[in-house]
Amino acid sequence: MKKTSLRANPKADSVRMTGSTPGESNPDAMILLHGVVKRFANAAGEFTVLKGVDLTINRGEFVSIVGKSGSGKSTLLNMVTGIDHPTEGQVVVNGKDIYTGVTESQRSKWRGKNLGIVFQFFQLLPTLTLLENVMLPMDFVDMYDFDERPKRAMELLELVGLEKFAYKLPVLVSTGQQQLAAIARAVACDPPLLVADEPTGNLDTRSSDTIIKLFEGFVAQGKTVVMVTHDPSLTSRTHRNIIISDGETIDETVSKCLPQLRHRHMLQFTKIAEERIYQPGETIIARDQSVDHFFMIRKGEVDVVLLDEKNQEYIISHLGRGEFFGELELLRGGKSIANVRAGGAQPVEVVYVPRADFVRVMDESPVTVEAIGKIVQERLEQRRIADHRAGNR
């Protein structure tokens, strides 16, 4: 994303894209990826799977990651867990740069204490009971007194509702129960971070729901949970949803504002878009100004303001994070019929794309046009009511 200013107001601040803070300097961050590139070599030559990913996930966040099959989701998780290593770039997890000057065996111990991993296919050891499976990580990193481990493992099995099956082998319980045991194992050493790769991909809706509830419980205790999923009913329960398209992350403001867009179009907007901060009260679009951009709100509150016959201002709508403006003028052509300005007491961050790109992408995305059309209708109606009220004052 570029960071230049709109010509209308060259004094505006430019902003750092979320996720671009490098190094260990951000104490709120649980995960920091900076310029992460991953290439694989195969018979046909080199193949770039992650194309320079910048990402920050804060402590206590519940984050879902989605993307088409092969887009690089698992590869991205493997960069965070240290299961694989990046070709370029930096990965900081829980304040530690996990690749610079760290040996494989140090990383493995570190992983055991700092993160729990849940896979789609559980990966329980088949010859051990569920209780023994849950005890394994404690043995591996030598956490908790030897004699305490069975008791702790049993408590974890109780937490996931499997105490009755503690002495059974994995093959004797259902797939949903195996996954619950795998989750108990993942949190055995009380890690601050839980990473799950399609944890419900192989399960029925009821088991999926149980698992998400468990994750929500971990988040409520302050843990960070990052989960790759295909299931839209799960992404709606997380704080943030990150989309990966062809090895690149999509700007979250773009995906929140225009969820119907195809991922490749979201990615185009991510690349084209510029960012701006407006101070409270500052004008974003002046009335009668021609509108040349489509604006999406990343942060703060925007007021749309009209004047009545006596030149008194009245606000016809407040827009917030995940909402957009400028679409009416761009789709119908023409000048702004209202003043649009930063409302509220906090600065407003917007992301914007030029008219030509907006129109081009809309031409290829009838579902988005339809969704925007509905919002436009609502806004026109809102405006009509507001006009009417103002006229009657």
Ligand code: ADP
């Ligand atoms: P996703 O989890 O989003 O389905 P992956 O991260 O597993 O995607 O894979 C992304 C791409 O990288 C795929 O084209 C896959 O074939 C390729 N890939 C993944 N792991 C390897 C590997 N170890 N060697 C070569 N190519 C790989």
Ligand code: MG
């Ligand atoms: Mg995968």
